[in-house]
Amino acid sequence: MTVLDPQLVGTPISNRSPIKQLTPRQLEVLALIAQGYSNAAVGLELNLSVKTVENVINAVYQTLSIPTQDKVHPRVKAVLMYLEALRGG
DSSP, rough: OOOOHHHTTOOOOOOTSSGGGOOHHHHHHHHHHHTTTTTHHHHHHHHHOHHHHHHHHHHHHTTTOOOSSSSSSSHHHHHHHHHHHHOOO
16 A cells, blocks of 8 residues: 555645645545545545445546546546645646
């Protein structure tokens, strides 16, 4: 499991990033995923059911126009977009 520096994950996101379109809850879930949390662990951390976490993640994919039937895993793509946004990209 990869663990990211919490300071990096809490960094403001560039205004040019599509990540800015996400709701606060979607950002919260995506930040935990970027830290390596599983869906079940995200649910425990945020007091949500696993089904709710899955729904939020699917909404993230939809908002960011990430295809779920692609060669790249959508969860990885979403995290890469998030990290790029944190770097100011």
